[in-house]
Amino acid sequence: MDNKKNVSYLDSVHRDGRIWGFSLLAILFLFPLVVSLVFSVVPDWAALAKGALAVAPMYWAVGVIEVITYVPMLGAGGAYLSFVTGNISNLKLPCALDAMEKADVKPNSEEGEIISTISIAVSSIVTTVIVILGVILIIPLTPVLESPVLKPAFAQMLPALFGGLGVVFISKNVKLSIAPIILMLALFITIPALNSGTVGIMVPVGVVFTLIVARIMYKKGII
Amino acid sequence: MEFSVNHPIIFVMVGIIIAVVIAQSVYFLIRALKRAKAIGIDKTVLKKTVLSSAIFTIAPAISIVAGVIALSLSLGIPLPWLRLSVIGSLSYETIAAERALAAFGLNLSEVITDPQIYVTVVWVMTFGIAAGLILTPIFAKKIQNGMKKIEQSDKKWREIFTNAMFLGMISAFLGFVFCDVANVFKGDTTGLIPVVVFFASAIIMALCGILAIKLKQRWMNDYALPISLIAGMAIAIPVTAWLG
Numbered sequence: 294m295d296n297k298k299n300v301s302y303l304d305s306v307h308r309d310g311r312i313w314g315f316s317l318l319a320i321l322f323l324f325p326l327v328v329s330l331v332f333s334v335v336p337d338w339a340a341l342a343k344g345a346l347a348v349a350p351m352y353w354a355v356g357v358i359e360v361i362t363y364v365p366m367l368g369a370g371g372a373y374l375s376f377v378t379g380n381i382s383n384l385k386l387p388c389a390l391d392a393m394e395k396a397d398v399k400p401n402s403e404e405g406e407i408i409s410t411i412s413i414a415v416s417s418i419v420t421t422v423i424v425i426l427g428v429i430l431i432i433p434l435t436p437v438l439e440s441p442v443l444k445p446a447f448a449q450m451l452p453a454l455f456g457g458l459g460v461v462f463i464s465k466n467v468k469l470s471i472a473p474i475i476l477m478l479a480l481f482i483t484i485p486a487l488n489s490g491t492v493g494i495m496v497p498v499g500v501v502f503t504l505i506v507a508r509i510m511y512k513k514g515i516i
Numbered sequence: 517m518e519f520s521v522n523h524p525i526i527f528v529m530v531g532i533i534i535a536v537v538i539a540q541s542v543y544f545l546i547r548a549l550k551r552a553k554a555i556g557i558d559k560t561v562l563k564k565t566v567l568s569s570a571i572f573t574i575a576p577a578i579s580i581v582a583g584v585i586a587l588s589l590s591l592g593i594p595l596p597w598l599r600l601s602v603i604g605s606l607s608y609e610t611i612a613a614e615r616a617l618a619a620f621g622l623n624l625s626e627v628i629t630d631p632q633i634y635v636t637v638v639w640v641m642t643f644g645i646a647a648g649l650i651l652t653p654i655f656a657k658k659i660q661n662g663m664k665k666i667e668q669s670d671k672k673w674r675e676i677f678t679n680a681m682f683l684g685m686i687s688a689f690l691g692f693v694f695c696d697v698a699n700v701f702k703g704d705t706t707g708l709i710p711v712v713v714f715f716a717s718a719i720i721m722a723l724c725g726i727l728a729i730k731l732k733q734r735w736m737n738d739y740a741l742p743i744s745l746i747a748g749m750a751i752a753i754p755v756t757a758w759l760g
Contacts, residue, residue: 303660305547306544307656310544311653314649315653317649318649318650321646322646325635327529328634331517331525332519334632334635335635337636340619340636341619341636344615344616344618344639344640345640347615347616348611348640352608352645352647356645357647360647360648360656360659362685364652365660366682370547372652373540373653373656374540376649376651377537377602377603378541378601378603379601382685384577387572388572388573391741395737396564400678401667401674401678404555404557407548410544410545410548411545411548411549412569414544415545415565415569416570416572416573417538418541419570419573420577420580421534421537421541422538423577423578423580424581424584427580427584428581431584431585431593434581438581438582438585445753446752447578448756449709450579450749451692452711452713452752453713453714453717453745453752455686456713457740457748458686459689462682466679466683469676469679469680469683474687474690476687476691480691481691481694481695482691483698487691488696490607490611492689492692495691496685496688499686499688499691500685501684503683503684503687504684506680507676511672516676
């Protein structure tokens with residue numbers, strides 16, 4: 294492996310990722326400013342503070358944990374794209390995981406970095422384009438997407454996604470899977486507060502727990 | 517200027533931001549493809565990665581459109597379009613918008629007519645979601661360098677480490693699939709719907725892998741994930757009618 298080139302490609306991804314990231318951040322915060330200017334209003338500061346306090350502490354805590362958890366799995370290019378376009382655990386990460394699995398590359402290699410970036414870039418472009426089409430066709434689409442026939446299909450998207458993804462990764466790591474699966478089943482079945490809204494918080498818990506179990510099993514020579 | 521949640525100026529602004537977001541993805545895509553060529557990754561592998569990622573994305577993307585429709589009643593079309601195209605997810609944006617509106621004693625069932633309320637809601641939603649966008653450029657490189665140190669220590673542990681991360685994530689979602697099964701004891705079978713869908717999708721995924729080898733149809737394995745996703749969602753329709 295050509296180590297020198299490897300470093301320079303990754304370094305350039307980090308450099309460009311930072312430039313794009315901070316530029317988008319600036320544009321995103323310009324949006325409410327411009328809305329204020331155009332309609333000559335200022336935000337209601339008291340309500341803004343109240344709303345921000347109700348939302349920010351939890352989502353910032355989750356944000357910190359998500360960055361630490363997902364960056365190693367997504368790779369550099371994939372991470373810079375995913376944290377802009379969102380829908381990481383329900384779309385971008387499964388997409389990149391499947392692509393790396395099919396291409397038989399590891400996320401911590403340069404090949405993995407490239408395949409993950411391509412997969413997430415394509416997924417982001419397709420998502421954005423489909424949402425644009427959806428916005429253009431919103432009037433004819435609304436009755437279709439809200440129809441009682443199709444609603445259950447979208448409601449069950451996550452189980453349908455993780456059934457397919459799960460069988461691949463669990464069958465390849467049966468011994469390592471047992472402890473985290475038992476823990477998560479026990480937690481989710483017994484604690485009513487754990488549901489679709491809180492599954493995101495449990496991902497880092499699952500990751501850290503599985504890493505600890507893996508380390509112990511590895512040291513004892515079980516895996 | 518007269519305010520409306522669907523004002524053309526808001527549409528134009530959102531359109532510009534989304535154009536920049538697409539430009540970023542195109543930029544990284546081209547760079548990765550060039551680098552792939554330079555280090556000699558097989559063209560058929562790249563083609564398959566692009567095609568299967570695109571096909572896999574269709575169903576989740578349509579569910580995002582459904583999310584835009586759900587939020588557009590109160591917030592108009594452009595704001596949910598922006599929020600669900602840039603970082604957001606439906607669960608987050610719904611909660612953020614609800615909490616921001618609650619500060620005015622309003623909720624998501626009525627359209628916003630006051631520009632001051634609108635701009636306040638936009639600020640709350642933007643500020644709340646910004647963590648990942650701010651922290652990734654600052655810490656991504658440090659986190660990756662930290663990972664390198666862990667991995668360099670031992671080659672076998674490196675492979676176990678990545679598998680453990682993925683399994684940790686998958687186990688959390690597996691737990692979520694089973695979160696309502698206990699309700700069966702109260703006579704409510706809806707909690708079984710995700711479980712049935714999960715196993716149906718898992719079986720289809722496994723079948724794709726087996727049939728691909730037996731029938732020598734490689735494409736079945738390459739597109740197994742999108743096939744099992746869409747089949748699982750389709751199966752959810754009769755299963756929901758049966759258990760719902």
